Amino acid sequence: GENVEQHPSTLSVQEGDSAVIKCTYSDSASNYFPWYKQELGKRPQLIIDIRSNVGEKKDQRIAVTLNKTAKHFSLHITETQPEDSAVYFCAASKGTGGFKTIFGAGTRLFVKA
Amino acid sequence: DAGVIQSPRHEVTEMGQEVTLRCKLISGHNSLFWYRQTMMRGLELLIYFNNNVPIDDSGMPEDRFSAKMPNASFSTLKIQPSEPRDSAVYFCASRGTVNEKLFFGSGTQLSVL
Numbered sequence: 001g002e003n004v005e006q007h008p009s010t011l012s013v014q015e016g017d018s019a020v021i022k023c024t025y026s027d028s029a030s031n032y033f034p035w036y037k038q039e040l041g042k043r044p045q046l047i048i049d050i051r052s053n054v055g056e057k058k059d060q061r062i063a064v065t066l067n068k069t070a071k072h073f074s075l076h077i078t079e080t081q082p083e084d085s086a087v088y089f090c091a092a093s094k095g096t097g098g099f100k101t102i103f104g105a106g107t108r109l110f111v112k113a
Numbered sequence: 114d115a116g117v118i119q120s121p122r123h124e125v126t127e128m129g130q131e132v133t134l135r136c137k138l139i140s141g142h143n144s145l146f147w148y149r150q151t152m153m154r155g156l157e158l159l160i161y162f163n164n165n166v167p168i169d170d171s172g173m174p175e176d177r178f179s180a181k182m183p184n185a186s187f188s189t190l191k192i193q194p195s196e197p198r199d200s201a202v203y204f205c206a207s208r209g210t211v212n213e214k215l216f217f218g219s220g221t222q223l224s225v226l
Contacts, residue, residue, distance in 0.1 A: 032213040043204065043218065043220055044156070044204070049214065089155075089156060091215075095213055096144065096213055097210070098168045100168070100169060101146065102158065103148075103155065103156040103158075104155070106155050106156070
């Protein structure tokens with residue numbers, strides 16, 4: 001069935017360093033790939049997304065890349081700050097309507113000051 | 114718009130009791146998703162609806178779980194009878210017709226003693 005795998009499960013970086021989280025998806029028909037950030041005790045919130053017709057998207061310190069051939073997509077956070085510490089989820093979907101969004105297992109990011 | 118509204122925020126109950134979780138969609142949204150979050154399993158999709166119709170309930174763990182959409186803006190997730198292993202955070206999320214973005218509610222922290 002449809003599956004999204006996410007690595008690593010835990011990531012610890014020094015403040016100012018970069019963090020990279022990687023995901024793979026199984027359904028080649030997936031065309032929408034969002035990333036959610038969940039702070040402790042809060043709801044997941046969308047931070048960036050990418051569609052299959054684009055290879056890369058950037059928003060300030062965060063960027064996402066997509067390799068449709070390999071079915072890989074990645075989240076890059078540069079110049080990390082302590083407030084970036086959270087759990088990050090990747091997800092994949094085939095669109096709106098009757099399609100579901102499947103989430104990866106999550107990556108717990110720690111940014112050490 | 115107040116966003117996706119879930120109630121209650123916290124529920125503590127005893128094993129064997131019936132539990133009902135509630136979710137109000139964002140006005141105009143027509144897709145509704147119920148997720149369960151635990152440390153072990155991450156964000157599991159339990160069931161989702163499109164235009165009030167259940168599309169996929171394969172994630173519902175057992176017959177003890179049921180979900181309904183009595184109207185276009187409201188959904189309930191019922192567990193009867195509840196068991197300690199049902200303890201988790203339950204999120205609902207809604208989605209519109211044009212954009213694939215999911216909007217999450219605040220979640221219900223369920224503890225079954």
